[in-house]
Amino acid sequence: MGSTGPCFYGHCIVMFLLHMITPSSEKFMVTGLEGPVVAPLGGNLELSCQLFPSQDAQHMEIRWFRHHYTQPVHLYRDGKDIYGETILKYVERTELLKDAIGEGRVTLRIFNVTVDDDGPYHCVFKDSNFYEEHITEVKVTAVGLQVQIHVHPPNTKGVIVECNSGGWFPKPLMEWRDSRGEVIPAATKSHSQDEGKLFNIKMILLIRDSSSPKVTCYLQNPLTGQEQRTSVAISDAFFSWNRKWKMILSVILFVMVFSVMDSSCQIYIRKQNRWCTWTAPWVIGILILVLSVLTVIGVLVWLHMKQRVPISDAHFELDTLWLEDISVILCALMVSATMLISYVYFKLKAHLQNYHLSEVSSSK
Template identity: 50%
Template sequence: STEKWTVTIPTVHLVAIVGGQIELSCQLFPSQSAKHMEVSWFKADHSKLVHLYRDGHEVKGEATPEYVDRTEFVREAIGEGKVTLRLHNIRISDNGTYQCSFKDGNFSNVASMNLNVAALGVETQVHIQAPRTDGLMVECNSGGWFPQPQMVCRDSKGEVIPHSSQSYSQDGAGLFHIKMTLIRYRSQGDMICYIRNPLSDEEKQINIILAGECLAGFGCE
């Protein structure tokens, strides 16, 4: 067909969870068959080939090594110009911009989509050190997050408890670890700490119960 067409993206901004899968979909407008065309997905401005379809077949062996055996080409609707690349076993490094390209002879067109990768913390630990003359030192640790999580602790009335220190670190896989410490008197009651992923808006909470038995040497009020 000599009719000029463009590539459109149904969802430009995508969020995927580490270890999960995501579908990168694109289609031709106006709708027409792409069976005879070359269809490819690249990451970051054509620097990394993710998947290639050419001459009616998927081309193996040309994709960037990090994508080998992690892609699945869905082409049931290729007769209408609709294709999807399913990316499995999502990693932090998959975060970024992807381009979907259709090429027919000398004519080609590209559309871009953004993939944001999120990871929900896998483990959270609470350490309470006592006695201290100025109260209990409560330390909350949580790892396995991406992007950098937000942590806030609240008392039974929902008021934010100010922290005395907060720090972040990143492991080799790019996942964030957060550590927060607070000073708390037993008489101030229990608290709940919330850790939130700002991208997926998912949250974990830890209930910290400070009431109960007095610790040796700690002045009970």
Template identity: 35%
Template structure:
């Protein structure tokens, strides 16, 4: 009678496969091919993660968070994305890239990048017996929209130039350069941020060198290395003393005219006659219906007449006191001429 034989190979085979799975899970780790991603405002960014050694992560739980895990950006679980758990600012702005998911490579694509997306992120992989996290950083860049140089003031010691630019992120570097490309020390520099975190830059320069043909204002984004610049051609007349006096005279003349115009407006507002004219104009204007095909003609005609009447009245009001003063002066001189003969006659009679 033959004794039964037992094969121990299937048992060893199962044990070996189980041990290989455990060792493989222990050796798995999450990495990121690009730990630093740069994206422009309004563009898109791709945050990639992968499992090494390569293996399928189709049924793993994959998540992207902000650095402190306070905000969930996206979650992939059970072979599909999970809706309703991501932070509101990322809803409908994310896309899960899974072309190489069988090799352990996945990515999260964020659309319509804003400055508020700037900062650290992390992606986590979770499975039975395996959990790991990889960290990455997203840097957002914005290029300035507008840049200009203004001449602020003139003086005997030179001119003051101000260069301003808005729409930068992160805070850019700003400097002046002469026509040879050499850096010119600035007088002052300042910056501010609006509610969207865009930087507004301003730099000033007191220019004393009359031999300077041009001056250039440069703004440099330290993140992307891009630079924007604008130049101003300087005329020697700006340093001429007579030219500066001429500009000051023009400025004072314009200021005086504006003050007189303001006083005239105040006088007309207090004038009873002007108020009467305006009230009559409004009454006549209300009588014209909008449906009338000649409404625009009536409206403009009455408006022009009212302006002309107010101008004539105000001019007459300003000229009349001058005329009265002249009449009083001429009348006084005439009275003196009439009194002189009578005084002479009185003295001659008394002498006799």
């Protein structure tokens, strides 16, 4: 009787140790792919998960889901696939590969990957009331097949170069680069998503001079590093309009100066019968000229400096053309106004002088 107690307790200790060492069918972990899994748009995706320690999982429930446990992407239960409870958009798009299910490893295959397949996937093994899961992050990628560059007609602000591309996911990195590969700041960047949630991008560059004869639109997928690029050469001929425009303004301002000088000198010579000198009529003429020129320059600078319409707006070119036209009209009006004011002033002054002379002669 005395030896029965120690033997019993020794047996219990041995069984407890064996229980701790021997894997239990109710205790396991789930492992799988680590890190994001990159899936190309339109291709097939395979996600694997594994029981640890390895054991037969044919009698278990295996569930793949996205965000809600009750809405599975794929469900395996009672030894067969259950499609009636899966999310509708995954019906007939998934397959569970069970070649190694006896060792606790299964693979979910998703056909025709879409943008909506991007995100986390939960793999759950459930045995009675015990379950464990592994989460795998999926990153769907798509690279645009074509990059288009459109060069707009030149205007007074420069040359607008527009780069367009579509079919990207996620949103690509986009830059303008010069012939040396250095980044050129873009005037605007914008993007939108189509019905398939793919990104369409537009990037606009405003070139003010011919310092960058060649520019490149560079796009890169941030996940895979795949890139697309297209270059365009900007000829000096595109900037000839700016030179013509400056020449037109210079001619108009010169005409304003010459008109005032000519009118003041002619009237002064005719009245005084001598060459023009720095006398009061000439000073007044100069003041009229300075005020006219400053007015024109001030209005033109204000119009050209004011950002009326952003470059990304479809009406930017129309607004620029309006600005060009209104500038020419203002200059022409100021030339006419300057000549008219000069003529009226000197005519009135001559009339007053004649009137003053007649009054003096009559008083004598």
